[in-house]
Each structure stands twice: as structure tokens, then as C-alpha cells.
Amino acid sequence: MSMNGAEALLKTMIDAGVEVCFANPGTSEMQLVAAIDKIPGMRPILGLFEGVVTGAADGYGRMADKPAATLLHLGSGYSNGMANLHNAKRAFSPIVNIIGEHAVDHIPLDAPLTSDIEGHASLHTNWLRTCQSADEMPKDGADAVAAAHAGRITNLIVPANYAWTESQGAVPPVAPETRPRVSDDSIAQAAEALKKGQECCLFLGGRALREEGLVLARRIEQATGAKIVCEVFPARIQRGRGRVSVERLPYLGEFAAEVLKDVKHMVVLGTKAPVSFFAYPGKPSVLTPEDCQIHSVATAQDDQLDALQRLADSLGAPELEMPEDPALPAIPGKEEAFTAEAVGAVVANYLPENAIVSDEANTSGIFSYAMYEGAAPHDWLTLTGGAIGQGLPVAVGAAVACPERKVINLQADGSAMYTNQALWTMAREQLDVVTVIYNNSSYAILNLELMRVGVENPGERAKSMLDLSNPSLDWVKIAEGQGVTASRATNVEEFEAQFKAAVEGKGPRLIEVVL
Structure with missing residues (x-):
């Protein structure tokens, strides 16, 4: 032909x-x-x-x-x-x-x-x-x-x-490039650092955050006492009941530096050593202590699982001993305040087995992440590069890749407006995505950043550039206008009923939570 x-x-x-x-x-x-x-x-x-x-x-x-x-x-x-x-x-x-x-x-x-x-x-x-x-x-x-x-x-x-x-026509496929294998010297140097008996940290990203990699990391932790911390925004981390729980480095530089303040040796696999997202007046950009030695073992493009396996073997790491799974958070009663944390508690309790979470909740999700450690096993995808407008499209792609799995998109309202057209694609392709819109009518993260860069007493014109309430966005109409079934929740009881129905059904659904 x-x-x-x-x-x-x-x-x-x-x-x-x-x-x-x-x-x-x-x-x-x-x-x-x-x-x-x-x-x-x-x-x-x-x-x-x-x-x-x-x-x-x-x-x-x-x-x-x-x-x-x-x-x-x-x-x-x-x-x-x-x-x-x-x-x-x-x-x-x-x-x-x-x-x-x-x-x-x-x-x-x-x-x-x-x-x-x-x-x-x-x-x-x-x-x-x-x-x-x-x-x-x-x-x-x-x-x-x-x-x-x-x-x-x-x-x-x-x-x-x-x-x-x-x-002249099609040609045969080319063999994919293989991931480079980390040198024996790098493994030996990391093992030596972990044996010193000083405060050590395994800082993980990339494929090291898959279930197999986390098991190996926990074995190394059991053998050496090194604490496991993952990067602020992992591309994909496998979490939930029966899986290894990992501390996630906080987004705010001051909190991140506090987590790492005593670390003398940091062994880095699948990512780079952590730095602050932005520069701030009078605050350091490097988050590790000055006397901390960085041991970069495997880049994000190296074979991280092989490196972890060889590191565990070199340390004689014992077989994994899993602690009890964390408890699920209690769902607040209907008389209690309807907060972003209340939304997180409901989602964690009703999260389906093997769900995929596309997280662009931003400030609304900052205190809810840990709630999901006791949820059903799931994959968590985050805003890796910090450029907002990712959550809805990433949910589309995840649903196409894994049509048998439920996708939950935890989505801030401001960043959702960057790519709200993704709702139309969800409807056209009948993708099994439940989108939870946190509607706080604000670029809340920027209100926080305005304060952190040292701006005191901002005026009405400055505050107007971070406000989304004039006019307010109506996400039910935005979703329905693009073919997605939508509803609005203004209290815990309403949201629990709507989210439970959404995960039990099939196809795209949006729930606007008014905070």
C-alpha cells in the first residue's frame, strides 16, 4: 500500500x-x-x-x-x-x-x-x-x-x-533507550554515609516512589535509621493501606528546613536535593543545613529501583516489617464547619480501591494530604513544575491510560480556570473522572505569598488581583455547559452524599464545594 x-x-x-x-x-x-x-x-x-x-x-x-x-x-x-x-x-x-x-x-x-x-x-x-x-x-x-x-x-x-x-513507507520500531545503571562507587559511598550513625535522610523522587521502591527504602530505613522524605511535588507516588508511608517535604521553605534541620547526610535518588520554590527576603534558598553532605546516587532518568535494590543489599537490609495502617480520618458531623479538611476526610473515606488522584488542590489540600495514608491503595499525581492549570488535563490523561480505574481530581478553582476546557474532553470521551472543585473565590496561595515576600498591609488594588469573587465563578454552570453532570455542596452532609454517589457511578462528574 x-x-x-x-x-x-x-x-x-x-x-x-x-x-x-x-x-x-x-x-x-x-x-x-x-x-x-x-x-x-x-x-x-x-x-x-x-x-x-x-x-x-x-x-x-x-x-x-x-x-x-x-x-x-x-x-x-x-x-x-x-x-x-x-x-x-x-x-x-x-x-x-x-x-x-x-x-x-x-x-x-x-x-x-x-x-x-x-x-x-x-x-x-x-x-x-x-x-x-x-x-x-x-x-x-x-x-x-x-x-x-x-x-x-x-x-x-x-x-x-x-x-x-x-x-517509501513505515519503518520498524527502534529499541527504547534503557535507563543508565548507577555505578558501584555511588552505591558504596551512599552505603558508607548511611552507616555513620549520624542523622541521615533518604530523599526520594521519580520511580523510587513506586510501591517496589518504597519497600526497598523502608528496608534501608530499618537497617540504618535513616528517615525517608519525598520531594514536594512527586510525579506519581503509590500510597494507601498496605503500602509504605513517606513523609512529604512541605512546600513552604521554612517548614521544609525544619524537617531537615538535623540531617548530616542526604542520599538522593530520583530527584535533586531540595531548594526553596522561590527566593524570599532574608531566607535561605537551600533547604538542607550547611553541614549536610549531599550524596546524589541516582537521577530521575537513572535506574532508581536497581540502585535502591543494590543499596539495600549492600547494607544487609532486613525483610520489610510493615507497621499497622493509619486510621482513616473521622468525617465531621453536619453541625461542624465545612472546611477543606472536611472535604479531604470525606474523600479519604470513600476513595475507591486503585483510584488515581490528580491533585491540584493547592492551599485547599495542604493539610489534607496525610489523611489519605489510611485510604484504599491509590496513585497520587501532583503539580510537578508548579505551573497551574495541570490538574484537570492530567486527570484526562490518567483516565485514558487506565480506563478501568476511577480518577479523582482535587482541584483549586483559580487554577481550574486555566484549562477548564478539559471538562469538555471528559464529557466527549465519557471518562471516569470525579472532579472536586474547591471554590474559595481566591488565588489563596498568592495571598499567602504576598505576605511571605514581606508586603505589609496590601491595599484594595493589590488584593483585587488575587480575588475571584467579583464576579463569583459558578462551576456547576461551567461544567454543565461543557456536558459534565455537576452539583454544589455547601456542607459536609451534602458533600458526603454527592461524593459517594459520584464514585459509585461511572463517567465524568463535578462537585463544587463552596468554602
């Missing part, structure tokens, strides 16, 4: 295991749209904004451990998706972005949508390629998929004329 460049690229990517394409295409991508219709094997999912597309690919990659494709329209379309690609880069999510480009002969004419796509696309990746011919397109696609498997965002720019030109 003869194929044009677009068809050969698509067939190659399907053969390499890419099953989903999150898309917001334009004119320069129409040959690729037609190819998806012609070549079976790839599910197209439309997002009404590119930030939904890229965020969904991030959520898919975190849960599927393999890449989805995105289809983006020129430099402007890619730029619209940049914020969630920033988060995806911090999560080391595998993604293959297919970015349309004008036909080669059209680029010098400087048409209105012409831009420096390579310049845009280079900001989020160390793998970037512009196709040079229809015959080379499928090999470019095979290379992009293989590189993405190593936890990379790969950007493939496709000039429109190569997409419509006849090609």
Missing part, C-alpha cells in the same frame, strides 16, 4: 506502541488528521486548548509508562501548550509532540502564522528534530518514540509538504 509521509509516520508510531494522540490540529496538520482516519490503531482525542492536550499527554505518560502523541498547530499551538509541557518535563513524562509546520517553500513568505518553531520547541526538550523529507519522516518518528521512553519530551516538527508527499 502506498503511503504519504503522514501515513508512514503514523504507521511507524503505532507499530512502536503509541496508541493515543491528544490533538488540537490546524491546517498544516490536515494530512496527519486524514492519516489517523485511514490508518487503524491510534485513538484521536480532541482538546479545545493546547494546554489540555499537553497536560493530558503528561497524565497519560505518568500512568501508562509509555508515550502518547500530541498533535499541535505550528509555533503558536505549541506555545499554548508550554506551561503543561514545563510540568511534564519536571515529571520526566514520556511524550511525543508532533508539531505541524508550513510547507518548506511557504516559510520564506512569512505568512501570519510563521514563527521560530525550533526556538519554541527547544525550551522543553533535549530531543528536537525537523523532518527533512517524506522518506525520513517515519525514521524520525521511530527515533522520537524510542527517546521518549527514557522519560523525555520529544518534539518532531513536520513540514506540511513532506506530510502530503509520497513516502
Whole structure:
């Protein structure tokens, strides 16, 4: 069968295991749209904004451990998706972005949508390629998929004329890159530090936070007394009953420094040593004590599970002894105040087995995270890069990757407005997502940050830039306008009934909690 460049690229990517394409295409991508219709094997999912597309690919990659494709329209379309690609880069999510480009002969004419796509696309990746011919397109696609498997965002720019030109056809998949193995010297140095008898910390991120990695970390803790702490915003951590509980480093730098104040040796696996999110007047940016030695054993792209296994073996770590599971939090009575913590208590009690939580609750969820240690086993996905507008799209991608599992999106109202179009995609695809909107009518985190940077007695104009109550957002109408069944809860009793019904049902549902 003869194929044009677009068809050969698509067939190659399907053969390499890419099953989903999150898309917001334009004119320069129409040959690729037609190819998806012609070549079976790839599910197209439309997002009404590119930030939904890229965020969904991030959520898919975190849960599927393999890449989805995105289809983006020129430099402007890619730029619209940049914020969630920033988060995806911090999560080391595998993604293959297919970015349309004008036909080669059209680029010098400087048409209105012409831009420096390579310049845009280079900001989020160390793998970037512009196709040079229809015959080379499928090999470019095979290379992009293989590189993405190593936890990379790969950007493939496709000039429109190569997409419509006849090609020699698809090529076989390229073997994925393997994760580098940590050196024996690094393991030995970490083991030596842990044996010193001083205050030690295992600081974990990445795949070290999967269930297998946490078991190994707890064994090391039992052998050495080192405390286990995970990064502030893990890409994916496996939690709940029967699993190892880990202290999560607080977001606020002062609290984080307090947790780490006595640490003399920090062994880092799957992430970097912790620093403050922002600089503050008179406060240090480095969160570890000055006399703390950092032992960086495995990066986020190294084989972290192998490193933990070898470290545990070198220390003669005993088999795991699990403590009793923490108790579930009590649900407040109907006479008690309806707070964000009350919402967390309800969700923790009714969380389904093997649920996936996409957490962008921000300030509303800050004191509820620990409540879920006694909940049913689940995966927890967080705002890895700090660029808000991730929670709803990541929930979309997680639901596509794991259709048999319930997805719970804990979502702040302000950041939900960045990518609320994800609700439309949930409705169109009938994704099994329950979204809980914390409506406090404020960018509450920024009110806190205003104080922390030393601004005293802010005036009405300053406060107005952080206020969402004039006019107030109506999330029931926003959701219903995009095809998602929605309700509003103003007290604990209402929310408990609505959340219980939502998790017992199927398909997308939104509950607005008015705080």
C-alpha cells in the first residue's frame, strides 16, 4: 500500500506502541488528521486548548509508562501548550509532540502564522528534530518514540509538504533507550554515609516512589535509621493501606528546613536535593543545613529501583516489617464547619480501591494530604513544575491510560480556570473522572505569598488581583455547559452524599464545594 509521509509516520508510531494522540490540529496538520482516519490503531482525542492536550499527554505518560502523541498547530499551538509541557518535563513524562509546520517553500513568505518553531520547541526538550523529507519522516518518528521512553519530551516538527508527499513507507520500531545503571562507587559511598550513625535522610523522587521502591527504602530505613522524605511535588507516588508511608517535604521553605534541620547526610535518588520554590527576603534558598553532605546516587532518568535494590543489599537490609495502617480520618458531623479538611476526610473515606488522584488542590489540600495514608491503595499525581492549570488535563490523561480505574481530581478553582476546557474532553470521551472543585473565590496561595515576600498591609488594588469573587465563578454552570453532570455542596452532609454517589457511578462528574 502506498503511503504519504503522514501515513508512514503514523504507521511507524503505532507499530512502536503509541496508541493515543491528544490533538488540537490546524491546517498544516490536515494530512496527519486524514492519516489517523485511514490508518487503524491510534485513538484521536480532541482538546479545545493546547494546554489540555499537553497536560493530558503528561497524565497519560505518568500512568501508562509509555508515550502518547500530541498533535499541535505550528509555533503558536505549541506555545499554548508550554506551561503543561514545563510540568511534564519536571515529571520526566514520556511524550511525543508532533508539531505541524508550513510547507518548506511557504516559510520564506512569512505568512501570519510563521514563527521560530525550533526556538519554541527547544525550551522543553533535549530531543528536537525537523523532518527533512517524506522518506525520513517515519525514521524520525521511530527515533522520537524510542527517546521518549527514557522519560523525555520529544518534539518532531513536520513540514506540511513532506506530510502530503509520497513516502517509501513505515519503518520498524527502534529499541527504547534503557535507563543508565548507577555505578558501584555511588552505591558504596551512599552505603558508607548511611552507616555513620549520624542523622541521615533518604530523599526520594521519580520511580523510587513506586510501591517496589518504597519497600526497598523502608528496608534501608530499618537497617540504618535513616528517615525517608519525598520531594514536594512527586510525579506519581503509590500510597494507601498496605503500602509504605513517606513523609512529604512541605512546600513552604521554612517548614521544609525544619524537617531537615538535623540531617548530616542526604542520599538522593530520583530527584535533586531540595531548594526553596522561590527566593524570599532574608531566607535561605537551600533547604538542607550547611553541614549536610549531599550524596546524589541516582537521577530521575537513572535506574532508581536497581540502585535502591543494590543499596539495600549492600547494607544487609532486613525483610520489610510493615507497621499497622493509619486510621482513616473521622468525617465531621453536619453541625461542624465545612472546611477543606472536611472535604479531604470525606474523600479519604470513600476513595475507591486503585483510584488515581490528580491533585491540584493547592492551599485547599495542604493539610489534607496525610489523611489519605489510611485510604484504599491509590496513585497520587501532583503539580510537578508548579505551573497551574495541570490538574484537570492530567486527570484526562490518567483516565485514558487506565480506563478501568476511577480518577479523582482535587482541584483549586483559580487554577481550574486555566484549562477548564478539559471538562469538555471528559464529557466527549465519557471518562471516569470525579472532579472536586474547591471554590474559595481566591488565588489563596498568592495571598499567602504576598505576605511571605514581606508586603505589609496590601491595599484594595493589590488584593483585587488575587480575588475571584467579583464576579463569583459558578462551576456547576461551567461544567454543565461543557456536558459534565455537576452539583454544589455547601456542607459536609451534602458533600458526603454527592461524593459517594459520584464514585459509585461511572463517567465524568463535578462537585463544587463552596468554602
